[in-house]
Every structure is written in structure tokens, then in C-alpha cells.
Amino acid sequence: MSIARFWRETPRRYNLGGSKCTICGTVYFPPRAVCPTCPRHRQTLEKMVPFQLTGDGEVFSFTIVHDAAEGFDMQVPYVMALVTTVEGPILTGQVVDVTPEEVHIGLKVRATFRKLREEGKAGVIHYGYKFSPAVDSDVRPPVRGPGVPSETTTPAPSDRASA
Amino acid sequence: MREVAVLGVGQTKFGELWDRSFREIGIEAGLQALVDAKLGSGDLGGLFLGNMASGTLLDQEHIAPLILDYAGLAGRHLPAVRVEGGGASGSLALHQGFLAVASGHYDFVVVGGAEKMTDVPDTTANAIISSTADHEWEVVFGATLPALWGLIARRHMHEFGTTREQLARVAVQMHENASKNPLAHYRNKLTLAQVMGAGGVAEPLGVLDCAPLSDGAAAVVLGPLEVARKYTDTPIRIAASEVACDTMAVQHRASVTTLESTVAAARRAFARARRAPADVRVAEVHDAYTISALIALEDLGFVEKGQAGPEFESGRFAPGGSLVINPSGGLKAQGRPFGAVGVAQVVELVRQLRGEAKERQVSGATLALAHDVGGTGATSAVHLLERAN
Amino acid sequence: MDAGIVSYGAYVPRYRITPAEIGRVWGVDGEGMGQALNVHRKSVPAPDEDTITISTEALRTALIRGAIDPQQIGALYVGSESHPYAVKPSATVVSQAVGATPNLTAADFEFACKAGTAAIQTCLGLVGAQMIRYGVAIGTDTSQGAPGDALEYSASAGGAAFVIGRENVIARVHRTVSYTTDTPDFWRREGQRYPSHGGRFTGEPAYFKHVTECANRMFEAVGSAPKDYAHVVFHQPNGKFPQRVGKQLGFTDAQMRYGLVTPFIGNTYSGAALIGLANVLDHAKPGERILMVGYGSGAGSDAFDIEATDAVATFDRSYGRPIQEYLDGGVEIPYAMYAKFRGKINMGDT
Numbered sequence: 001m002s003i004a005r006f007w008r009e010t011p012r013r014y015n016l017g018g019s020k021c022t023i024c025g026t027v028y029f030p031p032r033a034v035c036p037t038c039p040r041h042r043q044t045l046e047k048m049v050p051f052q053l054t055g056d057g058e059v060f061s062f063t064i065v066h067d068a069a070e071g072f073d074m075q076v077p078y079v080m081a082l083v084t085t086v087e088g089p090i091l092t093g094q095v096v097d098v099t100p101e102e103v104h105i106g107l108k109v110r111a112t113f114r115k116l117r118e119e120g121k122a123g124v125i126h127y128g129y130k131f132s133p134a135v136d137s138d139v140r141p142p143v144r145g146p147g148v149p150s151e152t153t154t155p156a157p158s159d160r161a162s163a
Numbered sequence: 164m165r166e167v168a169v170l171g172v173g174q175t176k177f178g179e180l181w182d183r184s185f186r187e188i189g190i191e192a193g194l195q196a197l198v199d200a201k202l203g204s205g206d207l208g209g210l211f212l213g214n215m216a217s218g219t220l221l222d223q224e225h226i227a228p229l230i231l232d233y234a235g236l237a238g239r240h241l242p243a244v245r246v247e248g249g250g251a252s253g254s255l256a257l258h259q260g261f262l263a264v265a266s267g268h269y270d271f272v273v274v275g276g277a278e279k280m281t282d283v284p285d286t287t288a289n290a291i292i293s294s295t296a297d298h299e300w301e302v303v304f305g306a307t308l309p310a311l312w313g314l315i316a317r318r319h320m321h322e323f324g325t326t327r328e329q330l331a332r333v334a335v336q337m338h339e340n341a342s343k344n345p346l347a348h349y350r351n352k353l354t355l356a357q358v359m360g361a362g363g364v365a366e367p368l369g370v371l372d373c374a375p376l377s378d379g380a381a382a383v384v385l386g387p388l389e390v391a392r393k394y395t396d397t398p399i400r401i402a403a404s405e406v407a408c409d410t411m412a413v414q415h416r417a418s419v420t421t422l423e424s425t426v427a428a429a430r431r432a433f434a435r436a437r438r439a440p441a442d443v444r445v446a447e448v449h450d451a452y453t454i455s456a457l458i459a460l461e462d463l464g465f466v467e468k469g470q471a472g473p474e475f476e477s478g479r480f481a482p483g484g485s486l487v488i489n490p491s492g493g494l495k496a497q498g499r500p501f502g503a504v505g506v507a508q509v510v511e512l513v514r515q516l517r518g519e520a521k522e523r524q525v526s527g528a529t530l531a532l533a534h535d536v537g538g539t540g541a542t543s544a545v546h547l548l549e550r551a552n
Numbered sequence: 553m554d555a556g557i558v559s560y561g562a563y564v565p566r567y568r569i570t571p572a573e574i575g576r577v578w579g580v581d582g583e584g585m586g587q588a589l590n591v592h593r594k595s596v597p598a599p600d601e602d603t604i605t606i607s608t609e610a611l612r613t614a615l616i617r618g619a620i621d622p623q624q625i626g627a628l629y630v631g632s633e634s635h636p637y638a639v640k641p642s643a644t645v646v647s648q649a650v651g652a653t654p655n656l657t658a659a660d661f662e663f664a665c666k667a668g669t670a671a672i673q674t675c676l677g678l679v680g681a682q683m684i685r686y687g688v689a690i691g692t693d694t695s696q697g698a699p700g701d702a703l704e705y706s707a708s709a710g711g712a713a714f715v716i717g718r719e720n721v722i723a724r725v726h727r728t729v730s731y732t733t734d735t736p737d738f739w740r741r742e743g744q745r746y747p748s749h750g751g752r753f754t755g756e757p758a759y760f761k762h763v764t765e766c767a768n769r770m771f772e773a774v775g776s777a778p779k780d781y782a783h784v785v786f787h788q789p790n791g792k793f794p795q796r797v798g799k800q801l802g803f804t805d806a807q808m809r810y811g812l813v814t815p816f817i818g819n820t821y822s823g824a825a826l827i828g829l830a831n832v833l834d835h836a837k838p839g840e841r842i843l844m845v846g847y848g849s850g851a852g853s854d855a856f857d858i859e860a861t862d863a864v865a866t867f868d869r870s871y872g873r874p875i876q877e878y879l880d881g882g883v884e885i886p887y888a889m890y891a892k893f894r895g896k897i898n899m900g901d902t
Binding site: 001005006009013030060061062063064065066067068069070071072077078080081082089090091092093094100105116117126128129130 | 286289290293297299300301302303304305306307309310311313314315316317318321362363364365366367368412413414415419
């Protein structure tokens with residue numbers, strides 16, 4: 001995996017940085033330059049802003065992988081899932097810290113930071129998001145304190161565009 | 164735009180072709196099609212070649228002129244174009260060939276599809292086929308191509324009650340059909356218990372739910388319908404050739420259990436041909452994974468969404484039924500050389516419409532449908548073929 | 553000093569292995585070893601975890617708990633003896649992963665098990681000099697003991713992150729003193745997979761001497777005695793050394809209770825004293841005084857005289873697990889799985 005190509009995506013892979021259309025309010029991950037939802041989508045070119053996902057979500061579908069993707073051999077059998085985030089976008093990620101039997105559609109999960117793969121023993125280590133089952137203590141307290149930009153908060157229901 | 168006909172077909176055996184090189188299988192299928200069409204090389208206008216990954220599988224890009232060169236035609240300086248769209252590469256090449264002849268710019272073209280997948284280790288080939296999914300946002304995070312179809316399958320089971328047995332029945336039927344196909348990669352019959360009990364790949368999909376990695380090539384000769392009878396007694400008209408795309412990643416789809424690209428391509432194809440799904444007697448659909456076949460039946464309009472599991476289980480798509488699916492054995496049993504599949508589907512359907520399918524013959528077939536998919540559905544292609552009067 | 557701990561978080565991986573299971577493989581009375589070391593279970597990192605991922609989880613917890621804007625972090629240090637890279641700092645990956653880049657200084661620390669406490673001292677200096685608003689000190693390890701060696705029964709994985717600042721301090725650090733000598737009790741040469749140690753030399757001339765001397769220097773510096781502290785945390789390579797040094801210095805079991813975590817999760821090396829401190833902070837009441845004496849082989853000790861403020865009572869710990877959950881929980885695995893996770897099986901690629 002190319003060093004530059006992976007490095008370029010770290011704000012997405014480490015920090016779940018997405019984008020939001022300021023016209024229709026739809027949140028996207030990975031970020032998009034143009035909003036596919038807006039009917040006049042070319043007008044959205046300057047209207048997309050950065051939007052931080054919290055990483056909280058639930059399992060939409062899952063599969064138990066026996067034939068591993070490159071770099072995942074040591075974790076077979078592992079769980080891959082489609083995770084619907086609370087902000088709307090669905091992400092594809094591994095569910096860890098769980099046995100395959102414990103995974104079900106609707107399982108609440110949170111994003112965790114893990115190794116994705118290594119370029120052998122001498123190469124760069126690539127990190128990114130995976131998901132682990134959420135527990136009560138993963139409920140985020142309401143954001144307070146100075147200096148936290150509002151776009152990094154979970155939007156109130158009224159802020160979100162309807163599906 | 165003028166009408167286009169298939170004048171000739173050719174296909175190699177599909178399988179692990181250790182002794183055959185890529186250029187050898189490409190030429191074999193192409194020359195077979197030219198001979199079948201009784202078309203002299205002097206009349207040939209060009210080549211469209213479907214191929215997914217010759218660069219990573221064979222260290223060789225730029226393969227279309229390579230095939231023409233080794234067919235002895237380099238000196239004719241014909242146009243040769245490689246077409247790629249993941250697993251749909253062959254049918255996309257067919258679409259380009261169709262447009263080339265329909266437009267009037269070319270009269271006769273060869274459309275080929277060829278792939279050689281077994282020269283690299285399985286782990287390498289599997290990584291390469293996964294590159295037809297979204298590498299940056301699916302594969303990097305641990306999803307392989309079968310894992311993505313496994314996610315689709317689990318959701319289909321959740322939304323519609325599709326069962327593991329219903330998936331397995333597709334594999335059983337494909338092998339039953341291929342037992343009558345001398346070109347098939349796998350001709351052994353399978354039992355339901357064997358498919359259900361096979362090792363896991365990406366649950367609920369097991370090893371026997373997944374098409375194999377195969378070598379193979381197929382080719383057709385296309386020409387204007389108006390002169391087709393000079394070349395063949397049984398010209399087959401391409402009644403529709405439609406391609407549609409959708410999001411790259413499964414996570415971005417409007418519905419995970421529907422391939423909107425298939426729905427769109429099929430709708431356009433039937434509209435253009437002024438036909439309906441009920442008119443189709445034989446079809447070759449994308450059964451790369453058992454779930455893919457079931458979803459294809461729904462998205463092509465043959466059954467209601469969510470009903471493909473019980474409908475296929477009832478046996479109505481087996482030989483003898485009113486719509487026979489994958490008489491060749493499909494990708495699962497005939498084999499899956501990625502770039503060749505779309506063209507091989509048409510080869511089988513042309514033979515069916517001509518009445519040349521021998522043991523696999525579907526009786527009274529007049530309208531046939533070929534359905535090919537790239538990745539998890541970012542591309543779909545639907546072709547309708549009809550016996551010309 | 554008005555600088556202190558503003559927020560904290562910790563992370564211990566999910567898997568556990570027992571000394572009995574390790575001993576079973578090497579033909580040794582593992583349960584007896586466990587009792588001799590006072591280590592009941594140790595934590596094992598999953599194949600996709602390392603010092604960087606553990607540090608990130610711990611720090612993310614600390615930042616969310618303290619509602620701290622990561623862009624306000626002026627310095628970030630990761631102390632470990634199991635950094636994933638020999639060259640390329642863990643601190644830069646962690647900084648990116650919590651959104652602290654680019655306006656900060658970062659570096660990795662190594663001083664065996666006291667790399668984390670050294671990082672806290674550095675942050676206190678930068679914050680106290682008002683060069684930065686917040687400093688982050690992390691102590692994390694995924695250390696290994698050589699197969700069959702005594703250290704294999706205790707070497708485990710985990711880490712804790714402390715945000716140091718002068719605002720909303722939940723535990724003020726009044727003073728820090730250190731005691732440092734060149735003592736080769738435990739070491740690992742560049743390129744070697746597993747550490748070496750001096751056997752019984754790691755006891756009296758190393759751990760006990762440095763911890764005791766450092767603690768005594770602290771008592772002298774601030775005019776305190778053991779009875780003045782509600783809680784004490786020592787570095788804890790096993791569950792016995794800290795109890796012994798604590799007793800020798802005059803501390804009671806009750807004072808040592810929350811700070812002693814190694815018996816339940818093993819020796820998390822640079823994380824050990826810090827996870828112990830995190831557990832103390834999970835329970836500390838306003839006004840309670842805390843003594844932490846870290847130790848790192850090579851050798852040195854850093855001591856901290858800490859006082860919990862009123863803010864510790866209202867500190868919102870609702871996000872992230874209490875340390876007790878890590879001590880009580882976990883999923884046991886057999887030695888074969890542990891060897892696979894820890895890369896101890898020869899895959900033919902070395």
C-alpha cells in the first residue's frame with residue numbers, strides 16, 4: 001500500500017472526518033466534493049464543509065470472514081460489518097472485542113483505533129477505525145467547555161436533513 | 164443506428180489452463196468465432212477486448228493489440244481497444260462493439276473477453292478481484308469481494324427471510340447444469356449438504372457459494388443485421404445492449420439488497436427491445452456468489468424483490484421450466500474468468516437461440532437475456548438477444 | 553506549583569492469560585509462580601493493538617472526559633519501551649489520531665517503566681512555565697518477556713494518559729523529585745526481541761533502592777510522612793515488590809489498595825504506576841493527598857506529591873471505563889492464542 005496514498009487519508013481513517021452539505025444537511029463519509037443528494041449538485045461545489053463523525057453507530061449487516069483480506073490473516077475468523085453511524089453515513093469496518101456469536105444486526109458499536117495492516121516487518125504500519133461494542137460508559141457527555149467547534153458535535157435531530 | 168447481429172461465436176474451455184498462455188486462449192476463442200461466422204480476416208474491422216486485470220495478473224497491460232498481433236493481424240493496422248469494468252468487462256466490451264457496428268463506423272468487429280487468473284497464487288488473485296470493490300473504503304478495512312457479498316446476503320436474509328438452504332440450492336443447480344457443458348470448469352454434481360457443509364469464506368457464504376478463479380476466453384463476431392444472412396443461417400439480433408452504474412461502495416447504496424445498476428440496465432433494455440421479463444425464456448445471470456444470482460432474478464424483474472429464495476427453491480428456473488437460468492452452469496460451475504464471462508454468457512445464449520446447445524438446449528427459446536455485474540454492482544450490463552426472422 | 557492533572561483516561565486490552573496456563577506450557581508450577589509474584593492474570597493485546605492504539609484510546613477518553621479541545625494541546629509525549637517503531641515517534645500518530653496536530657511539540661520517551669512519569673514531569677515544566685496550555689503525558693507498553701522466562705508471567709499491555717494544565721485541575725501536583733543512577737538491572741539491546749535482566753539484582757540494588765531513596769527525598773522536600781497520604785502508588789513489576797517497599801516505608805494496605813493494579817492485569821511497564829494513579833483518581837476525594845513513586849530500570853525513580861482538588865468530586869467520568877472494570881473483566885485465552893497474538897510463533901518471515 002502506497003505510503004503517500006495512505007497518509008493522505010489519515011484525517012478520514014484516524015479521525016472520521018466527513019463532510020456535510022450546507023444546502024440539504026446530508027452528512028457524507030468519506031467526504032465528498034459534490035453533494036449527490038441535492039438535485040442541482042454542481043451548485044454544491046463550494047457548499048460542502050468538514051463534519052466530524054463521533055464513530056457511534058449500530059450494526060446494519062455483518063459477515064464472518066474466513067478468507068482474509070491482505071493484512072488480516074492473524075485475525076481469522078473476523079467480523080466485518082456495515083455500521084450505520086448516528087450522523088447518517090454507513091461505514092464498512094471490522095467489529096473487534098467481540099465473538100462472532102455476539103454480533104447481531106442492531107448491535108450498538110463505537111469506533112476504536114486499531115492497526116489495519118503492516119507492510120511486513122520493516123514497512124509502515126497503517127492505522128484506522130474499527131468498531132467495538134458500545135457499553136453504557138461510551139455514552140458521550142454533552143459537550144461543554146471552550147474551543148470545541150460546533151460542527152464536531154452530534155447534531156440535534158432537528159439539524160439533520162430527513163432521509 | 165442500424166441493427167446488429169451476432170454472426171459467430173467461439174469459446175475455450177474454462178478452468179485451470181496450465182499449458183495455455185493468455186495470448187493462446189485469446190486467439191483460440193477469436194479465431195473460432197471468425198470461422199463460425201465464416202468471416203474472412205480481410206473483412207474484420209476491429210477488436211474490442213474485455214479484460215479485468217491483465218496488468219496485475221500477468222504483468223501485461225495493453226493487451227488488445229497483443230491479441231490482434233498474435234492472430235496474425237498486426238499488419239492490417241486495425242483498431243483494438245481493451246475495455247474494463249471489473250467483472251463486467253466482457254459485457255462492456257460487447258456494448259462497445261455493439262455501438263461500433265450500430266453507429267455504422269465499423270461493419271464487422273470481434274468482441275472478445277479473456278482472463279488468465281491462475282498464474283498467480285490464490286491470495287494474490289483474491290486481492291486483485293477485491294480491487295473491483297472500493298479499495299480505499301472497503302478493502303483497506305478488511306472487506307474482500309466475497310465479504311461484501313456476504314454483507315449483502317446477511318441483509319437479504321434479515322429483510323426477506325432468505326435462508327442458507329435457498330442460497331445453497333443455486334450452487335447445486337449450477338453444477339447440475341454444468342454437468343452437461345463440456346467447456347465448464349466444474350462438471351461435478353453437488354448435493355445440498357455438500358454446499359451447506361463447505362468451509363466458510365464470508366458467512367453466510369461458504370466455499371461452494373462462490374464462483375472459482377478460472378482461465379478462459381470467449382468471443383463473438385458482430386455485424387450489421389441487414390447482411391447477416393450472408394454469413395450465417397441463424398443470425399441472432401442484439402435487441403438491446405444497456406449499461407448502468409451505481410455507487411462504488413456497498414455502504415453508499417440506496418438499498419444494500421438491490422443492485423440499482425441492474426434494475427436500471429434491465430429497464431432500459433426491455434424498453435428498447437419493447438419486451439418484458441415475462442418474454443424471456445433463457446437467461447445467463449451474474450451468479451458470482453449464490454446471493455448474487457438470487458438478487459439478479461429480483462432486479463431483472465423475473466421475481467418480486469425478496470422472493471428469489473423461495474422461487475428458485477421451487478425449481479421454476481431449472482431446465483424444463485418457463486425461464487431457464489444459467490444453462491451453461493453460470494459463473495459458479497462453468498467458471499469465472501472475469502473478463503470473459505460477459506462474452507461467454509452471450510456465446511451460450513446464441514447457441515441456445517440457434518438450437519445448437521445439445522444436452523443443455525432450452526426448447527422454444529426466442530428471447531434471451533445476459534446479465535453481467537462489476538464489483539458488487541457499481542456496473543451492470545444487460546443484453547437482450549433474439550432470433551432474427 | 554499550580555499545575556496538575558486536568559483529566560485522565562486509561563485503556564487495557566480485552567484478553568487475559570493466567571500464570572497457570574503459561575506454566576502449563578513450560579512444565580512449571582504456573583499457579584505457584586503467580587502466587588510468588590502476586591499476579592493472578594495479565595492482559596494480552598490483540599494482533600491489531602500496539603502502544604500507539606492503546607495510547608490513543610486512553611487519550612481520547614481523557615480528552616472527552618475533560619471536554620478538552622485537542623487543538624489546545626501544546627505538547628504530547630508517549631513514554632514506552634515497546635514503541636512500534638524504533639525510529640518514528642508514537643507521539644505523532646497519537647497526536648494526529650486525537651486531532652492535536654499540527655501546532656504542538658511531540659516526542660517519545662524511553663526509560664523502561666518510568667517513561668510515562670518522566671513525561672508527566674516534562675509537561676509540568678512546560679505548563680508551569682506557561683509555555684503551553686495543556687500537555688499530554690502517556691505511559692503505555694505492550695512489553696514481552698522471553699518465552700519461559702520469569703518475566704513472561706507478568707509482562708502485559710496497557711496505558712494511561714494524563715492531561716496536565718493549570719485550569720480545572722482535579723489533582724494538583726505540589727512537587728516532583730527524582731533519583732537517577734546508572735544501574736543495569738534490566739535492559740534490551742537494539743535489535744533484540746526480548747529484554748534481559750540481572751535476576752535478583754533487579755531487587756535490592758535497583759527497584760527497592762531507587763523507590764526508597766526517592767520517596768525519602770520527597771518526604772524531606774515537602775516535610776511529609778507516609779501517614780499524610782490517603783493513597784500511595786508505586787511502580788509495580790509484580791504484586792509483591794510494591795507491597796514490600798510500601799510496608800518498609802511505613803504505608804498500610806489501605807493506602808496502597810487502589811494504586812495496586814498489577815495483580816489483576818499484569819505489569820503494564822510504563823503504564824503501571826499511571827494506571828495505578830488512574831485507579832486512585834477514580835476513587836479519590838477532595839483534599840486527599842496522593843504519593844506516586846514510579847521506577848524505571850536503568851535506573852531511576854520519579855516521585856509526585858499530589859493533592860486531589862474539589863474538582864475531582866464533580867469530574868465527569870461517565871465516558872470510558874472505570875479502572876476497576878479492567879481489573880475485574882477480560883476474556884481468558886490459552887497460551888497458543890497468546891503466542892499467536894504476541895508474534896511468538898515463527899511465521900518464516902524473520
